Amino acid sequence: MKPLKVALLGCGVVGSQVIRLMHEQAADLAARIGAPLELAGVAVRRLGRKRDVEVDPALLTTDAEALVTRDDVDIVIEVIGGIEPARSLIVAALSKGKSVVTANKALLAEDGATLHEAARQGNGDLYFEASVAGAIPLLRPLRESLAGDRVKRVLGIVNGTTNYILDKMDTTGASFTDALEEAQTLGYAEADPTADVEGFDAAAKAAILAGLAFHSRVTAADVHREGITEITATDVASAKAMGYVIKLLAICARSEDGRSFGVRVHPAMIPRSHPLAGVREAYNAVFVEAESAGQLMFYGKGAGGAPTASAVLGDLVAVARNRLAGTHGPEESTYADLAAHPMGDTVTRCHVALDVADKPGVLARVAELFAKHDVSIQTVRQEGHGDDAQLVIVTHRATDAALSATMEGLRELDIVRAVASVMRVEGDD
Template sequence: MRTLKVALLGCGVVGSEVARYMDTHAAELTARIGAPVELAGVAVRRDGLPRPGIPEHLLTTDADELVARGDVDVVVEVIGGLDRARDLITSAFAHGASVVSANKALIAAEGAALHAGAAAHGVDLYYEAAVAGAIPLLRPLRESLAGDRVNRVLGIVNGTTNFVLDKMDSLGADYPQALKEATALGYAEADPTADVEGHDAAAKAAILAGIAFDTRVRVQDVHREGITGITAADIAAAKAAGCVVKLLAICERGTDGASVTVRVHPAMIPLEHPLAAVRGAFNAVFVEADAAGQLMFYGPGAGGAPTASSVLGDLVAVCRNKLAGVTGPGATTYAELTARPMGEVVTRYHVGLDVADRPELLAEVATVLAEHGVSVESFNQRRHEGGCSLALSTHEATDAALSAAVDTLRGTAGVHGVTSIVRIEGR
């Protein structure tokens, strides 16, 4: 049996775990693949740092030379970023190597072009680790449900935001306090913008939607809102309504059969919904399909070992394909669904208002909403010094209708301010 050789790009939290597992579980990997697999080299950014368990002769700062070696069968890319990672991956394709990547941002931005490059050179591109860490999700969507019709994917795909919102819910903390704790425990980066503003989840949503609906979905097609505007009052309002607030990635096939909507935003979901019980930094994705019905995938969505698990699963699959002289399934975009704007999305809403304490004002607010096609399901009004807090839950309406109604309310006499708008999902 010939030995399959792997070039590892990156030796950080994930890369070091991949290298460690390849060493400590070499016999098992050989048995599963059908041939030995070993590291041909490990590309790092800087020399001289300790790399426990990795022989020094395998380390190199010349990633370009490593991926261009003729004896490399598979390149594992865990360096992240866009331009540099893309150039290395395309070079690997050109030199006959298949690629396993954990790079969600790159796959979301340039997945179609990368798949085309892999197909042109007769190699594989796998990226299970790009979405939801250790959770087996992309392969079930692409392969296990290939004979079914997926209609909706609803999920928590960012552990940092779920941890923050969970702490706000369980401890009554406000957003800055919860984020500070997440940072101290290592769940949030020093610069948490990509997580808390929804960029990370939006990239994952684009990948999920593309696979689920066999169509090309770009990051710019994803409506994105983060959690920075969520307040302790929003969390309390959710509790009062028997709900919890989560940052959700929602991918839906249009009822017209020709469109898709993809969005990331905070939402209230009822406590009886399976996603409501997802705590801490865990991820979970809820899939709805014609024949399979409702499926839920749950587990750790980040971290070195969990993410390395997905990388290694892809590595085994790609190596088996190498030995068999075949490639696995690539991207399918035959459906060519149209991305619909957020304004056409239909859902329910929680709206918080600060209003004057006038008996007729509730009727005036309800009239404004009705004039824009938004009906009130329930309301709660409480007096405070200087006025009242008014919390409304609506029936289903388009996002455009709700936005127009809120704009009108902001100019309505007696409405001091719109304090909260949170969508309601899962009912």
């Protein structure tokens, strides 16, 4: 049987594992596909560099464009990341009728439309399971297993770095800075941690998930994004005392009327009894709520060379089978064409801690302000007294706009010395 030729773009943490597995599992892969795979070339930035895997030097090239458009190449695997040159290379490959497997969440969230259109025109496959939640099979279940159901909500921990940091803060009482430093020492966070701690990475994944869940086109610009840098050890301790844990969540939720959806990434308090609360260290987990299936959860390693390579190879087997069968997998599905609504329209709940003057009438004035904005209060608790008096309030569900207006109003109240913390509450409805 004629081998299928595979071009690999990138030979870093993921790429080297892809090469190792293609080599070690060659016989299994050939049996599962129905034809052997052959590595046609590996595009790298520098030829002489030491790598984690042995590669025939004759396969290495710095001319990625020539590689992806070579006539004998059937499938291109892109694991270089970033917008350019990844986009141009993927489009070039797809335009020449190749199939592409990519782990590039940033590119898919920024300009997935261009890639999908190129796949459609070239009649090839564009598969990207590895782009969200690493090894966890999540996109294929959303795209295929739930194709006969209506997804209502996706709620997930999709960034391992921030989960590691928040888990350390929760278990050891560490500050954000100390927990980040530990994550950097252990290799869970990069020297410049912005993409992770400011939620950009999770936002790209949220955009991809929302697009699949709601059969609509979603980009990173549609995602409301807040990071975890402002979270203090006090916030974490206070959540803990109330039976909650703080997690950075990616949330994609269909609106009540089904005509739009919200997509957002922000830290939130979730009850300790929620299955996502038990997701420790750098693990990922995603809750999916569908109309008929009910609640589903997917859990596993969200990053790392071997887990990501496992997802890439699963896609590689699928697109290889499709090529042999002369067909392709499901195309991008955007028929529902729903739009993301603004964050203000999102319905959520809030936990607020207020430093207040300890005198009669304070609670009445605070309660009046909530009522004015139509935000109803679920619980209120007074802690300390005198200059240390604090009101801790948890609201019922309201629009984010009403909640924000309430917080604004609280900051202006003379009896409120400071709004010590505001945190959304999720996962208990």
